[in-house]
Amino acid sequence: MTAQKTNKEGRIGAQNRARILAAAEQEFALHGYNGTRLQNVADRAQLPKTNILYYFKSKEGLYLAVLEQILTLWNSAFDVATVDDDPALVLANYVAEKMEISRTKPEASKIYALEIINGAPNLSKFYKEQHVDWMDGRVALLQAWIDQGKLSVKDPYYLLFNIWACSQHYADFQAQIAALRGKGMDKQDFSDATKALIHMILSGCGLSVPDKFK
Amino acid sequence: MTAQKTNKEGRIGAQNRARILAAAEQEFALHGYNGTRLQNVADRAQLPKTNILYYFKSKEGLYLAVLEQILTLWNSAFDVATVDDDPALVLANYVAEKMEISRTKPEASKIYALEIINGAPNLSKFYKEQHVDWMDGRVALLQAWIDQGKLSVKDPYYLLFNIWACSQHYADFQAQIAALRGKGMDKQDFSDATKALIHMILSGCGLSVPDKFK
DNA sequence: ATATAAGTTGACCATCTGGTCTAGTTTTTG
DNA sequence: CAAAAACTAGACCAGATGGTCAACTTATAT
Numbered sequence: 001m002t003a004q005k006t007n008k009e010g011r012i013g014a015q016n017r018a019r020i021l022a023a024a025e026q027e028f029a030l031h032g033y034n035g036t037r038l039q040n041v042a043d044r045a046q047l048p049k050t051n052i053l054y055y056f057k058s059k060e061g062l063y064l065a066v067l068e069q070i071l072t073l074w075n076s077a078f079d080v081a082t083v084d085d086d087p088a089l090v091l092a093n094y095v096a097e098k099m100e101i102s103r104t105k106p107e108a109s110k111i112y113a114l115e116i117i118n119g120a121p122n123l124s125k126f127y128k129e130q131h132v133d134w135m136d137g138r139v140a141l142l143q144a145w146i147d148q149g150k151l152s153v154k155d156p157y158y159l160l161f162n163i164w165a166c167s168q169h170y171a172d173f174q175a176q177i178a179a180l181r182g183k184g185m186d187k188q189d190f191s192d193a194t195k196a197l198i199h200m201i202l203s204g205c206g207l208s209v210p211d212k213f214k
Numbered sequence: 215m216t217a218q219k220t221n222k223e224g225r226i227g228a229q230n231r232a233r234i235l236a237a238a239e240q241e242f243a244l245h246g247y248n249g250t251r252l253q254n255v256a257d258r259a260q261l262p263k264t265n266i267l268y269y270f271k272s273k274e275g276l277y278l279a280v281l282e283q284i285l286t287l288w289n290s291a292f293d294v295a296t297v298d299d300d301p302a303l304v305l306a307n308y309v310a311e312k313m314e315i316s317r318t319k320p321e322a323s324k325i326y327a328l329e330i331i332n333g334a335p336n337l338s339k340f341y342k343e344q345h346v347d348w349m350d351g352r353v354a355l356l357q358a359w360i361d362q363g364k365l366s367v368k369d370p371y372y373l374l375f376n377i378w379a380c381s382q383h384y385a386d387f388q389a390q391i392a393a394l395r396g397k398g399m400d401k402q403d404f405s406d407a408t409k410a411l412i413h414m415i416l417s418g419c420g421l422s423v424p425d426k427f428k
Numbered sequence: 429a430t431a432t433a434a435g436t437t438g439a440c441c442a443t444c445t446g447g448t449c450t451a452g453t454t455t456t457t458g
Numbered sequence: 459c460a461a462a463a464a465c466t467a468g469a470c471c472a473g474a475t476g477g478t479c480a481a482c483t484t485a486t487a488t
Binding site for chain 1: 474478
């Protein structure tokens with residue numbers, strides 16, 4: 001071997017990639033995959049369109065990169081909770097985390113929603129299997145709490161679905177929410193909505209709300 | 215004036231319109247507005263593409279017709295509930311209605327969700343105003359129940375948002391739900407999910423579940 | 429310093445797709 | 459039975475858009 005391969009990506013490259021990814025996230029969230037124009041992504045990133053194709057092989061490649069970045073957001077303390085933890089605290093924290101993502105990263109939530117609504121054609125088999133494994137583990141944990149009499153729900157699946165549904169709704173449907181309320185949700189509104197949601201979820205499980213979330 | 219204008223639409227026309235609308239609903243739900251090809255709608259409706267443009271002036275016209283049809287689904291007994299009605303019964307019925315729509319008309323829910331996620335660019339000003347009026351009225355009703363001590367929630371808005379979020383989730387995210395459960399939701403599963411949701415919603419409001427929904 | 433890799437850029441193309449045009453056929457109506 | 463309206467349908471086009479190409483400039487490493 002002769003000269004060692006350089007890092008294959010200079011500082012400029014890393015910076016531009018990030019710029020493009022951020023711009024693409026906005027555009028995909030706003031217009032969906034098919035509605036997004038590479039030219040618009042380029043304009044938003046203030047780079048010529050050709051550069052996007054230089055860094056990402058194709059529109060699909062760009063989308064997959066955005067999607068991959070989004071999936072890392074889903075990580076949570078709930079992932080590693082055990083049967084010895086307090087269900088009320090764990091669930092309340094999980095809801096609060098989810099709501100915080102909806103507040104700070106609504107674009108990510110929207111892109112994910114669009115992907116699922118369209119039948120998840122671009123989520124890798126690997127991710128799907130991993131997600132099923134995660135779900136199995138969390139359902140088992142919830143079931144253990146149920147068996148211990150710490151949690152009162154019939155089916156753990158529906159509990160998780162409802163948590164996701166409500167928390168993501170505040171990101172995905174923000175246009176409707178703002179229209180119906182007459183104003184957008186500010187930080188305080190999110191705090192109130194989070195408390196309301198935690199109250200509802202925990203009440204439904206026969207748990208009382210920890211002071212921290214009252 | 216000479217001959218009176220005929221009905222402007224024969225029997226064939228009405229039938230074809232319905233066929234096209236049904237096909238378009240499927241396609242729009244599956245691929246979104248931009249991802250939908252008129253040719254695919256035509257194939258699904260088993261009609262030549264040109265016919266679609268004949269009955270609906272343009273792709274946008276077709277989409278608007280589909281959307282309009284969908285909005286009529288949203289009508290509910292809750293719309294006309296009064297302060298003298300029983301909150302538990304009214305809310306439980308409302309949730310059950312919403313879940314039934316998710317079960318029987320998931321495409322409609324998906325198209326609506328796609329529309330809102332993208333900022334509701336095609337919902338008419340008229341519809342939006344009407345929706346705000348509806349919301350104001352329903353919020354007032356909920357507030358009246360709260361004032362009477364029949365209902366225990368801090369903010370009626372979040373209650374309604376959470377009801378919509380959960381019920382629509384079972385339609386919009388059916389791909390994810392089926393993947394995580396290992397099988398799709400059948401009628402019995404929907405019945406269970408509906409009971410779980412009603413239990414959660416009513417618990418969160420300090421209401422007990424009517425026998426009918428247990 | 430200079431060679432090599434990384435990054436930039438405008439010109440250009442192939443294809444796809446919504447929509448038009450025209451010419452015809454069927455249905456309805458008086 | 460005509461005449462008019464409703465409906466069918468293939469051929470075709472204009473514009474948009476993802477993507478390629480080749481030439482160029484800048485950065486990096488020895």
